[in-house]
Each structure stands twice: as structure tokens, then as C-alpha cells.
Amino acid sequence: MADLKQSLDTIETVVKTSYTCEGTSSWDCVLRSRQQGRPGAKTFIDLICDSFMELHGDRLYGDDPAMIGGIGMVGGRAITFIGNRKGANFKENVLCNYGMSNPEGYRKALRLAKQAEKFGRPVVCFIDTPGAYPGLGAEERGIGQAIAENLKVFSTLKTPVLCFIIGEGGSGGALGIGVGDKLYMLEHAVYSVITPEGFASILLRDPSKAKEAAEAMKMTSHHLKEFSVIHDIIPERSTEQTAQAIKETIIRDLDVLCNKPLDNLVRYRLKKIRGIGEVSGGKEWWQPLLEVFTKTESLR
Amino acid sequence: MPDLCPHCQKEVALDAYRICPACNHYFPLTIAQRLELIVDAGSFVEMSAEMRSRNPISLAGYEDKLKENEKKSSLNDAVTIGSCTIEGDNAIIAIMSFAFMGGSMGSVVGEKITQAMIEGALRGWPVIIFTASGGARMQEGIFSLMQMAKTASAAALLEETKTPLFLVLTNPTTGGVTASFAMLGDVILAEPGAIIGFAGPRVIEGTIREKLPEGFQRSEFQQSKGFVDALVSRDKLKQTLSFLIKTHTRKEAAHG
Numbered sequence: 287m288a289d290l291k292q293s294l295d296t297i298e299t300v301v302k303t304s305y306t307c308e309g310t311s312s313w314d315c316v317l318r319s320r321q322q323g324r325p326g327a328k329t330f331i332d333l334i335c336d337s338f339m340e341l342h343g344d345r346l347y348g349d350d351p352a353m354i355g356g357i358g359m360v361g362g363r364a365i366t367f368i369g370n371r372k373g374a375n376f377k378e379n380v381l382c383n384y385g386m387s388n389p390e391g392y393r394k395a396l397r398l399a400k401q402a403e404k405f406g407r408p409v410v411c412f413i414d415t416p417g418a419y420p421g422l423g424a425e426e427r428g429i430g431q432a433i434a435e436n437l438k439v440f441s442t443l444k445t446p447v448l449c450f451i452i453g454e455g456g457s458g459g460a461l462g463i464g465v466g467d468k469l470y471m472l473e474h475a476v477y478s479v480i481t482p483e484g485f486a487s488i489l490l491r492d493p494s495k496a497k498e499a500a501e502a503m504k505m506t507s508h509h510l511k512e513f514s515v516i517h518d519i520i521p522e523r524s525t526e527q528t529a530q531a532i533k534e535t536i537i538r539d540l541d542v543l544c545n546k547p548l549d550n551l552v553r554y555r556l557k558k559i560r561g562i563g564e565v566s567g568g569k570e571w572w573q574p575l576l577e578v579f580t581k582t583e584s585l586r
Numbered sequence: 587m588p589d590l591c592p593h594c595q596k597e598v599a600l601d602a603y604r605i606c607p608a609c610n611h612y613f614p615l616t617i618a619q620r621l622e623l624i625v626d627a628g629s630f631v632e633m634s635a636e637m638r639s640r641n642p643i644s645l646a647g648y649e650d651k652l653k654e655n656e657k658k659s660s661l662n663d664a665v666t667i668g669s670c671t672i673e674g675d676n677a678i679i680a681i682m683s684f685a686f687m688g689g690s691m692g693s694v695v696g697e698k699i700t701q702a703m704i705e706g707a708l709r710g711w712p713v714i715i716f717t718a719s720g721g722a723r724m725q726e727g728i729f730s731l732m733q734m735a736k737t738a739s740a741a742a743l744l745e746e747t748k749t750p751l752f753l754v755l756t757n758p759t760t761g762g763v764t765a766s767f768a769m770l771g772d773v774i775l776a777e778p779g780a781i782i783g784f785a786g787p788r789v790i791e792g793t794i795r796e797k798l799p800e801g802f803q804r805s806e807f808q809q810s811k812g813f814v815d816a817l818v819s820r821d822k823l824k825q826t827l828s829f830l831i832k833t834h835t836r837k838e839a840a841h842g
């Protein structure tokens with residue numbers, strides 16, 4: 287009940303206040319990112335694309351409604367879109383597992399990404415999931431393997447990949463469609479290794495301390511920009527205006543990335559991925575990585 | 587001195603393999619014990635031994651926790667990497683330690699696993715990784731999540747350079763490690779009876795609201811579901827790895 291009250295307060299704040307999230311608490315962002323009625327991947331795809339065709343299935347087991355994929359036309363350019371789907375109402379929420387994908391979802395994403403690579407289409411991913419589905423069937427069909435394979439293939443996919451965290455970026459389930467050349471977050475989106483509730487119950491040993499956990503985890507767009515984990519923050523205004531801002535970012539980035547030699551594109555992507563992490567006593571790593579690239583080329 | 591088996595509760599005398607003679611339970615191995623069973627005597631040369639974690643999200647208490655674990659385990663973090671020979675063949679080896687913060691993957695584990703793989707790709711030596719991990723190191727926030735992408739992208743480079751990657755999954759291998767490099771081996775071996783999975787059993791029970799079936803997420807289950815190539819008992823691991831190294835040598839193209 288307290289949560290509901292808080293949610294309502296948050297809605298009020300969203301309606302009243304301006305674009306910047308600075309000053310709002312991390313917990314506010316968590317609540318906003320989960321808000322029922324917050325625009326999802328499909329809403330943005332429809333607003334961004336002149337036309338869009340959804341493609342279903344992983345060709346292995348089934349079609350996961352919690353993952354949407356397909357091809358859209360944006361200003362004369364064909365783009366493969368992949369996104370988590372939570373559903374717009376309760377019935378759809380249940381159908382889509384609240385945006386938690388089974389292995390089939392990740393394997394559909396992988397199939398469509400490889401298809402995009404084959405036909406020289408860039409890929410745009412919209413991330414909005416609490417995490418991968420923690421179910422019996424998901425484990426039986428290898429949810430860990432499915433995510434791992436995506437991380438591997440997306441990291442060297444020879445076509446530009448842009449990722450947008452539009453709501454909840456939850457753990458490995460979010461990362462499974464979150465490896466690309468550029469990573470953006472909507473202003474009130476969050477991205478974390480575990481939910482604040484999970485962090486609170488495991489590390490703080492008190493599930494009621496989710497609010498404190500959210501603060502300590504540094505999971506808002508502003509924190510992640512500071513950490514250089516994301517490239518930029520996209521301000522949230524009306525749904526149409528936000529969609530327009532995303533569209534402009536896509537067009538601007540693709541104008542640059544689509545003209546880069548593919549080998550260079552992959553090198554920059556790997557360099558960026560390789561550089562994240564803080565250790566002491568580490569050694570120089572870019573030179574060895576370059577040598578591996580040279581070796582790779584000599585093997586071709 | 588006899589050891590108490592946590593599985594069958596019997597007092598048992600263990601040999602170097604540390605397998606309970608009464609119930610076949612696999613006791614965890616220290617780095618030294620593992621090396622003794624797998625690599626040729628005196629061949630191990632450690633790399634990046636001095637690398638230590640920092641506190642990237644400035645989380646209160648994390649630094650103390652690290653010091654406490656260093657003292658308790660005599661390790662600097664949850665993975666040890668280096669070069670070695672196995673039955674005379676060169677290899678890069680990485681061994682995770684559950685004893686250090688539950689084998690969790692933070693920046694150091696991600697970086698050292700990546701270094702091991704890059705080193706293998708450069709030297710053209712097979713890379714062997716022994717996993718033991720509860721998942722991501724939550725104390726490092728988003729940085730721990732990013733190590734999944736980092737290690738998986740290193741595995742992609744091994745693929746491009748046709749460098750063999752062999753995994754040996756030991757108890758337990760779960761969470762972010764399962765959803766990254768642990769599932770990316772050319773051959774994936776597992777010790778019998780190990781827990782291997784993505785989501786924790788209690789989380790899944792909470793989702794399905796019933797008890798999980800017997801043997802769920804054990805190595806045997808993972809083999810039957812198609813995610814593990816072979817279950818190998820500890821006394822056969824060295825010869826199995828040697829066989830794999832010898833059968834995965836890339837032949838130089840004749841027209842080279």
C-alpha cells in the first residue's frame with residue numbers, strides 16, 4: 287500500500303516536473319521505470335518507424351511474446367528492431383511474463399541479429415525487463431547458455447548495434463540484448479546487476495531496505511553516465527517527443543556508424559567492452575588485444 | 587586426520603582427489619590441490635597475481651569485506667590464472683575459488699579471465715577454465731554485470747583465432763558466470779553432482795510455487811538437457827583434458 291501511494295506520488299511528480307532527473311531519488315527512478323503505462327518497445331517502434339513488420343520465433347522451440355523483433359523502415363533505411371515486451375495492460379503483462387524472456391526470446395533476438403548482419407541492416411535494441419524468466423523451463427532449455435551466446439555474438443556482430451534502456455534494465459536478462467556500439471538510457475530508466483529488492487535482501491539482509499539499496503547501487507542514468515557505462519542520457523518528455531529524440535539519435539549515429547569499415551566498428555566495440563572494470567595492479571591490455579586482431583586477420 | 591563429509595555426515599579419510607569414499611561427494615579443492623591434480627609438476631607460472639579489486643561504486647563495507655576474504659582464503663580475488671603444461675602440452679589455465687566471496691565475478695575476475703583468454707589467443711595455446719561461482723559480485727554494481735559482456739567478448743576472440751576453450755564446471759556454477767564464459771566452451775566438462783544453472787533454486791521455487799524436482803540443475807541434469815559434453819570424475823580429469831588438447835590442435839593450412 288505504501289508502494290502504491292509512492293507510485294501515485296511519482297506519477298504526480300512526472301506530470302508536474304520538468305526533464306531532469308537530477309535531484310530525484312534513485313528509488314523514484316526505479317518506480318518510474320516500472321510504471322504501468324510507461325511507453326514500451328512497441329510504442330517506440332511504432333512512433334519511430336514509417337513501417338514495421340514483426341518477425342516471430344527462434345526456429346528451435348517457439349515464439350516468446352516477451353521479446354519483440356522485426357524489421358522497420360526509418361527514413362529510407364531498413365533497421366532490425368529487437369525489444370523486451372512487458373505488455374500494456376494486465377492481460378498482456380501475464381502473456382508477456384512481465385517482460386521476462388525465456389531462452390526462446392534470446393534465441394529469437396540472436397536469429398534476427400544474425401539476419402541483420404547478413405543483409406547489412408543495423409540493429410536497434412530496446413531494453414525494458416526486470417530480468418530473464420526464473421522458471422523451470424527456462425533452466426531446462428538453457429537460459430544461461432542463451433544469454434551467453436548473445437553476449438558473444440553481439441560483441442563481434444559485423445553491423446552497427448545501438449541499445450536503448452527505456453525502462454528497467456535488469457541484470458543478465460537486460461544485457462542479453464544490451465551489447466552494442468552505443469548504449470543510451472532514458473532519463474528515468476535504471477540499469478543494475480540485481481533488483482534493489484534483491485540487493486536489499488541479500489546484501490543488506492533486509493528486504494524492506496530496497497530504497498536504500500537503490501541509492502547505494504548507483505543505478506540511474508546519471509550514475510551510469512558518470513561511470514562511462516552509457517554514452518548518453520535521453521531526456522523524457524511526452525511519449526512522442528521522447529520517441530522523436532530516440533529517432534534523431536538513431537539517425538545521427540547510424541549516419542556515422544554505417545560508414546565505418548566493419549572491422550573497425552567491431553574493434554571499437556570490443557575496446558569499449560574490454561575497458562569496463564576497475565582493478566588495481568592491472569597491466570596494459572590494449573596492445574595484446576590489438577595483436578589478437580592482427581592474428582585474427584592473418585587467419586582469414 | 588579424518589574429514590567430516592557434509593553430505594553423508596560420515597568421518598572419512600580423503601586422498602588427493604578429495605572424493606568421499608562413502609557417498610562420492612566432491613569436496614572443494616584449493617588452488618594448490620587443483621593444480622597438483624591437473625598440471626605437470628612445477629609447470630605452473632602465475633599471471634597477474636597481484637591484481638586486486640577496487641570499490642567502483644564506493645559501497646560502504648566492501649573494502650573491509652575484501653580484506654576479510656583475503657585473510658580468510660589467502661587469495662587476492664576469486665580467480666587464479668597462469669600458464670602450465672598438461673602431459674607435456676602447453677595451456678593457459680584459470681581456476682576460480684568459491685572460498686573468496688563465493689567465487690563472485692567482479693572486475694578482477696572478469697579482467698583475469700579475459701587476460702587468460704587473450705593470452706591463449708596470442709600464444710595459440712588452449713585455454714582451460716575451472717569455474718566455481720555464485721554469480722556476479724553485486725558489491726561492484728553495474729561493473730560486475732559488465733564483466734559478463736567482457737568475458738563473453740574474449741570468448742568471441744578465441745573463436746575468431748580458432749583457439750580452443752575448455753570449461754570444467756565445478757560446484758557451484760551459477761548466475762552471471764553461467765550466463766557468460768562458462769557456457770561458451772568448445773567442450774564443456776563438469777564434475778559429477780555439481781550445481782549448474784542460471785537462476786538460484788529458491789528464486790525458481792518462488793516463481794513456480796512448488797518444490798524443484800530431485801537432481802534439478804545438477805551436472806547430470808545439464809548433460810541430459812544438452813548443455814554439458816561430459817561428466818568427468820576427478821581422477822580422470824587430467825587425462826581427459828590432455829586428450830582434448832591433443833585433439834584440438836589446429837592444423838596449419840598446407841598452402842599456408
Ligand SMILES: [Zn+2]
Nearest residue numbers: 591594606609
Ligand atoms: Zn560422504
